[in-house]
Amino acid sequence: MRVKKFAVALFFLCGSLCGQAQKSKPPITLDEFMNSTEVRMARIAPDGQAAVIWTSSPDWQHDRFRDDLWLWRQKTGTTVQLTQSGYDSAPAWSPDGKYIAFISSRALADEDSEAKDDDKEGTERVWLIAVAGGEAFPLYTEKLDAHALAWSADGSRIFFSVQQPLTKAQEDARKEEWKDVIRWREQERGDTLLAIPVQDAIAEAQKIPGPKASAKKEKEDEESPLPKLAKVLTKNDREISEIAAAPQQIAFETESVSHRMEGPAASEIFLVSTNGGDAKQLTHNQAVESGLRWGPDGKQLYFNVRAAAGSLDGKYQDVQGRLYVIDPASGKVGRLGADFKGSLEEYTLGSDGTVIAEGMTGTQQQLYKIEESKAEALSGVAGSYSGIDAAKQGHKLxxxxxxxxxxxxxxxxxxxxQLEQAKAVTNFNPIFRERAQPEWTTYKWKSDDGTEVExxxxxxxxxxxxxHLRMFTLIHGGPADADGNHFGADWYDWATLAATNGWLVFRPNYRGSSGxxxxxxxxxxxxxxxxxGKDILAGVDALVKDGIADPNHLTIGGYSYGGYMTNWLIxxxxxxxxxxxGAGAVEHAANWGNDDETYDDAWYLGGLPWEKPELYQSEAALFQFDKVKTPTHIVGGNADVRVSFLEDILMERAFQQINVPHTFLAFPGEGHGLDKNPWHGYIKVREELKWxxxxVNQ
Incomplete structure (x- = not known):
């Protein structure tokens, strides 16, 4: 990273020469911008001598995104593609560093082409691949979606969770009685936590079953839908979303089976022996825990509560991200880094138990060493750090x-x-260095009540x-997020592309933002x-007053909560x-009932719809739509349940009634994240720029 630090210093020294150099570079095109590869995760080997990297990139020919794993080795100094299927994610190192387990929805090798097409993106199994070389193989072949996985402390077993399966007889009986009728809530099933011995799975994968073995397997399938090597450790009436294993016990986090947050009680931490048995509920609070990690001695369990995921301190409230450690024996919980004024996000544990966390303050996200209540900033470079992971041996990360x-x-x-001397082990998206890059700065103003906003x-x-530049106010989602010094190049974060197309882009971190x-x-x-809304409008007014923005060429937009705010502000x-x-509500009662974060919605509005009807109406754009004059372009995924797609339809109908210019693009099969087909995001951004x-040019 020293090179980056030098580059920043050089920018300030070169002055107008740098500006001339930028002008000489061609602007990035829409095609180049939307073709970027996202680095989603990196995990370092236990000995620190290698790292596995998970990326996601558009596959335009097949109308999908592909997920790949890459392997960096210190010995060779190179990073090479480890898997080729395009369906591989969430890698986890074995304790000895010889294998990587991952989740994949790739087809099994012995299926015919028709079956392979049916199975792709259908069954997310646990797979293994040897780091020394060879083909990946599935831990099991049954059609059971893995929700989470973890290696045992000694590497002899893999623990993973699946929905409690039905036998073939049970499934047939269910279909006979209920046909295609959905029994809302009644038919929901929780998860089973399973363990499979790794060496047995390797031996099984190397065998070629004959006719007798296949017949025997079919009979076993009728008796049990579980993998024959699997041992049931415990069952839970909720989904098991995260697993962390110590030598003697396993911690796991649960969430709602329906994935609808109707209350924080669905998300708690449980403990079960590595030999199996009844699980003990460890936490009882108003927060959604995540990031489970055992300390080096296997006696203390660490976890975090991300921003806007509730609070351990009393009633539910959306506060900044926090770190905790719990003693499973006593149940005593301690908060870490309490003196830090920003938001603590992901974290890792060093081999000596040192806690290193990502801390967001304003427009930067840096790394901090956490000791009890204190957070000491590590010496890094400007920008945003994320996805940190420390080796189990030594000090590398x-x-x-x-x-x-x-x-x-x-x-x-x-x-x-030694963060400033860190070595880049990937080089994705080099095209951005070859194109003219926008310049940026922070901007501060006072809101209507005197609150300072950035x-x-x-x-x-x-x-x-x-x-007097034409200005596009692009509002971030969340609302618990913040725009700052980090890279974005996709359908959601396209600020730099808008800037390249001649827009001054204003990204306000209004009240409700984290950091x-x-x-x-x-x-x-x-x-x-x-x-x-008042924070944002005050920022627009300040920019006009300062002569930076042209008052006759102002535009606005956002997605998710950014869509909420756009709908309100017009x-x-x-x-x-x-x-x-895009994907923004125009009223709150139906959206409370239809989206998947109902409890969070009710907290933001101070109560349930029948408890606070006046706020549900006064804070809704729909009931003031007679004031709208702004031509508006609307987008949404028709399978979105984070912000109900019905809100988009409702908004379009309102526009139709008031006869204001508008257009509406619905993306088939897409949820909130528009992650099914890259062409949907491409068309979204293309049409938004045109709009x-x-x-603004009329």
């Missing part, structure tokens, strides 16, 4: 890093104290000092859109010439 103009890469550091301004290449303290974050409740002002919105240009 792998971490992801990016800036607005530097695509995310995986870096390996010899120790936490955001980011991203300028068109070479126009940092220009005035600015709990008080700042909590002020959004119960005024879900009106308080942050009912509050007619200053925006055009708007682009903004069309109305």
């Amino acid at each position: 792998v971490v992801l890093h990016s800036t607005i103009n530097d695509p995310m890469q995986a870096f390996v550091s010899d120790s936490p104290d 955001g980011v301004l991203i300028y068109p290449p070479g126009k940092k000092d220009a005035k 600015y303290g709990d008080e700042f974050m909590l002020q959004i409740e119960p005024h879900l859109v009106s308080v942050p 009912t509050q002002t007619t200053r925006f010439k055009a708007a682009v919105t 903004l240009d069309k109305y």
Whole structure:
């Protein structure tokens, strides 16, 4: 990372020469921008001598995204593709570093082509691959989706969770009685935690079953739907979403089977012996725990509660990310890094038990060493760190890093104290260095009540000092998130592409955003859109007053909660010439009933719909739609349950009634994340850019 630090210093020294260099580079195109590879995860080998990297990239020919695993070795200094199927994710190292387990929905080798097509993206099994070489093989062949996996402490077994399966007889009986009728809630089944001996699975995978063996297997399948090598450790009436194994016991986190957050009680930590038995519920709180990790001695369990995932301290509230450690024997919980004023996100444990966490403060996300209540900043470089993972032996770690103009890469550091000398082990998306890059700065203003708010301004290449620019206010989702010095290049985060297309992009971190303290974050409740809406409009006014933004060429947009805010703001002002919105609610009662985070919605609005009807109405855009004059482009996935697709339909109908120019794109089969077909995201951004240009240039 020293090279990056030098590059930043050089930028400030070169002045106008750098601006000229930027102008000489061609702008990035829509095709290049949307073709980027996302680095999703990096995990370092136990001895620190290798790392596995999970990436996701568009496969335009097959209308899907492909997920691949890559392997970096210190010995060779190279990173090579480890898997080829395009369906591989969530890698986990064996304790001895000889194998990598991962989740894959690839087809089995002995299936015919028709069956393979049916099985792809249908059954997410646990697979293994030897780091020394060879083909990957499934841990089991039954059609059981794995929800989570973990290696045993000694590497002899793999623990994984699947939905409690039905025997063939039970499944046939169910179909006979109920046909295609869905018994809402009644038919939901929790998970089973299973263990499979690794060496037995390897031996089984190397065998070629003959006719007699196949017949025997068919008979066994009728008797039990579970893999024949699997041992049932425990069952739970919820889904098991995360597993962490110590030598003598296993911790696991649960979530709602339906994936609908109707209350925080569905998300708790349980303990079970590695030999199996009844699980003991370890936590009882109002938070959604995650990031389970055992300490080096296997006696203390660490976990985090991410931003806007509730709180361990009393009633549910959306506060910043926090870290905790619990003594399973006594149940005593201690908070770590409590003095840190920002949001603590992902974390890792060093071989000596040192806790290193990602801390978001304002527009930067850096690494911190956590000791009891204190958080000591490690010496890194500007930008955003994420996905940190420390080796079990020695002091090495792998971490992801990016800036607005530097695509995310995986870096390996010899120790936490040597982050500035970390070595890049990936080189994805080099095209961004070959194209003109936008310049950016932070921007601060006062809201209507005097609260200081911060955001980011991203300028068109070479126009940092220009005035009266046409401006696009792009609002982040969450709301518990923050825009800052990190890379984005996809259908959701396309600010730099908008800048390249001549827009000054304003990214406000309104109240409700994380990284600015709990008080700042909590002020959004119960005024879900009106308080942050005033923050955003005050920022737009300040930029106009400062002569930076042209008041006659203002536009606005956002997705998810950014869509909520866009929908609200076009009912509050007619200053925006055009708007682009996606997956944003226009009312809150039906959305509370239809989306998958109902409990969170009720907290933001101070209660249930029948408890706070006045807030559900006053904070909804729909009931002020007669004020809307802004031409608006709407998008949504027709399988979205995070923000119900019905909200998009409702909004389009309202536009139709008031006769304001609008258009509506519905993406078939897509949920909230638009992660099924890359063409959907491509068309989304293409048409949004056209819409903004069309109305701002009239």
